[in-house]
Amino acid sequence: MPDLIVNVVKLKAKIVERGTTLEAVADSAGMNRSTLYRKLKDNGNKLTIGEIHKIVQAVPLSREEAVEIFFDHVVA
Numbered sequence: 001m002p003d004l005i006v007n008v009v010k011l012k013a014k015i016v017e018r019g020t021t022l023e024a025v026a027d028s029a030g031m032n033r034s035t036l037y038r039k040l041k042d043n044g045n046k047l048t049i050g051e052i053h054k055i056v057q058a059v060p061l062s063r064e065e066a067v068e069i070f071f072d073h074v075v076a
Contacts, residue, residue: 006044007069011055014069018059028058044070 015025026036031051039046047055047070056066 004045004047004070006040006047007072008040008044011040011044011059011069014059014061014065020059025055025058029054 012022015022022036022040023033026033029036029051031054036055039051052066052070055061056070061069
């Protein structure tokens with residue numbers, strides 16, 4: 001299965017654009033803050049689809065933004 005590489009820079013930019021913080025997104029998504037930081041530091045390739053869905057709702061991101069951030073960079 002290919003690894004997912006999240007565009008972390010774009011995700012963080014959208015979080016700031018929405019006037020929130022990574023900590024608030026983690027809390028809203030029901031994730032431990034340190035877990036989210038660790039997964040994003042690892043290019044997000046350990047995020048589950050469920051976690052991605054919760055992050056998309058917490059930020060919030062449009063479908064197009066979510067695809068650009070989470071699914072445009074798949075490495076085989």
